[in-house]
Amino acid sequence: MRPNVRRGYxxxxxxxxxxxxxxxSDADPIVDVIDRWHAHLRGELAGGxxxxxxxxxxxxxxxxxxxxxxxxxxxxYLEAAGQALPGEGGGAIGAAGGEGDEPAERPAGxxxxxxxxxxxxxxxxxxxxxxxxxxxxxxxxIRCDDAGKIVEFxxxxxxxxxxxxVHQQMARMLELLQQQGD
Numbered sequence: 001m002r003p004n005v006r007r008g009y010x011x012x013x014x015x016x017x018x019x020x021x022x023x024x025s026d027a028d029p030i031v032d033v034i035d036r037w038h039a040h041l042r043g044e045l046a047g048g049x050x051x052x053x054x055x056x057x058x059x060x061x062x063x064x065x066x067x068x069x070x071x072x073x074x075x076x077y078l079e080a081a082g083q084a085l086p087g088e089g090g091g092a093i094g095a096a097g098g099e100g101d102e103p104a105e106r107p108a109g110x111x112x113x114x115x116x117x118x119x120x121x122x123x124x125x126x127x128x129x130x131x132x133x134x135x136x137x138x139x140x141x142i143r144c145d146d147a148g149k150i151v152e153f154x155x156x157x158x159x160x161x162x163x164x165x166v167h168q169q170m171a172r173m174l175e176l177l178q179q180q181g182d
Contacts, residue, residue: 030123033144034116041082049075054149062138062157063167074153077170080177081155084169085111085129085136121145131169136162 036052039045045052050071058067059074068074109130117124125140138157145151157163 028118028120029144029146029148030118030121030142033142033148033150034118034123034125036148037142037150049078052150054145054147054151057150058152060152060154061170062155062163063170076174076177076181078153080170080173083177084166084173085131131162131165134161134165135159136166138162 033052036045040048040052053071053074055071056069057071057074058069059077060067061077068077111127111129113125113127115124115126121144123140123142125142127136127138127140129136136157137159138155141152141154141156142150143152157166
């Protein structure tokens, strides 16, 4: 299947931007991966992150400059995020139900995905939550292999106040989780 390509900003020097739009089908590997990701967040995936993550997965944190490589460190970051970003509605990420729940079913400020875009081996999941009274908006960009394992997990967060607050929360949670692991 040939993707549709649109050009934009062609009249501006140096702005020859091409946007590729892929048609998605249920056969795209990312569809099953994201279904299992949401099951994991609800605590319903046997094997949890070990089932989802490739051994050589790379995690890109909004806080740490260098990519974090490997299942163990990615798992640590994702578990810390689950504790640091539940939102002020309480509970861990996904505790109020999976993606697709109506906002009225969630406590105010709880972590929730608001949008998703899936194509081929890639998903972009937009989320929002509240941490220490600060609104947090971000995206998880997830790539998988043909075997249905996550090979790349990238997190981006905005606004700047949220980045600073999440940085502090994550530092505390990573330290706590590392102490528990020792």
